[in-house]
Amino acid sequence: TQSTRPQRLLSAVQKNATRGDPRSVVKAIDHFCRHKEWAMNVGDEKGCILDSVVTEVNPHTVLELGTYCGYSTVRIASLLPPHAKLITLEFNPDYAAVARQVIAWAGLEEKVQLVEGASSDWIPKLKEQFGIQTFDLVFLDHWKDRYLPDTKLIEEFGLLRKGSVLLADNVICPGTPDYLEYVRSSPQYKSQYFKSHLEYTKVEDGLEKSVFLG
Numbered sequence: 001t002q003s004t005r006p007q008r009l010l011s012a013v014q015k016n017a018t019r020g021d022p023r024s025v026v027k028a029i030d031h032f033c034r035h036k037e038w039a040m041n042v043g044d045e046k047g048c049i050l051d052s053v054v055t056e057v058n059p060h061t062v063l064e065l066g067t068y069c070g071y072s073t074v075r076i077a078s079l080l081p082p083h084a085k086l087i088t089l090e091f092n093p094d095y096a097a098v099a100r101q102v103i104a105w106a107g108l109e110e111k112v113q114l115v116e117g118a119s120s121d122w123i124p125k126l127k128e129q130f131g132i133q134t135f136d137l138v139f140l141d142h143w144k145d146r147y148l149p150d151t152k153l154i155e156e157f158g159l160l161r162k163g164s165v166l167l168a169d170n171v172i173c174p175g176t177p178d179y180l181e182y183v184r185s186s187p188q189y190k191s192q193y194f195k196s197h198l199e200y201t202k203v204e205d206g207l208e209k210s211v212f213l214g
């Protein structure tokens with residue numbers, strides 16, 4: 001049977017990256033996506049912005065919506081302080097299976113909890129299931145029309161504290177207009193746009209960083 005693109009991406013990691021070396025995993029995926037097959041990872045250019053926000057926030061609890069192959073999971077987890085936890089939600093079992101192996105190759109299993117399921121089902125259960133009070137950082141990179149409803153769910157279930165940071169990928173391409181309007185007009189957020197490019201292309205895209213004011 002034919003392999004899938006995520007499976008070919010995983011093979012490229014296993015062939016070209018060093019076990020236990022997250023930066024080599026990131027480099028191997030970026031090389032594969034730039035030279036072999038494009039894939040919807042946040043990528044190296046926006047990835048540097050992601051790294052700077054993670055470093056600035058220095059989060060002890062992180063929620064990622066949409067794991068896909070685990071590229072941003074590895075980028076974020078590799079920058080977390082000891083004992084910090086990253087929960088990443090992925091409802092496609094095939095993508096989840098690939099992501100688990102990418103995360104394992106990077107040697108980051110201890111820091112990452114990959115939960116197989118839909119964000120709308122799991123956001124209401126995160127406190128009780130994982131003993132989480134609030135998230136210091138949320139990275140949104142799943143279906144673009146789900147950013148706003150899931151942000152409202154996250155607010156509703158008290159998962160944000162004063163200073164929590166939401167970082168959203170693709171606010172220009174493919175675009176998340178209702179989400180952008182919300183975080184930019186709400187008095188509960190201080191929002192900032194980081195202009196960049198769609199992964200591995202010259203097309204404009206960017207990340208929106210929104211600080212929850214409580």
Ligand SMILES: O=C(NC/C=C/[C@H]1O[C@@H](n2cnc3c(NCCO)ncnc32)[C@H](O)[C@@H]1O)c1cc(-c2ccc(F)cc2)cc(O)c1O
Pocket residue numbers: 040041042065066067068069089090091092095117118119120121141142143144146169170173174198199
């Ligand atoms: O569409 C994009 N990303 C979607 C990611 C989906 C991943 O997240 C998973 N997922 C989705 N919804 C949920 C969910 N919850 C939803 C229901 O509760 N709960 C859990 N997991 C979920 C999927 O299974 C995938 O693994 C994108 C496109 C372009 C793009 C730009 C230009 C182009 F020409 C083409 C493509 C660039 C990007 O950077 C992009 O991120």
Ligand SMILES: [Mg+2]
Pocket residue numbers: 040041042141169170
């Ligand atoms: Mg994206």
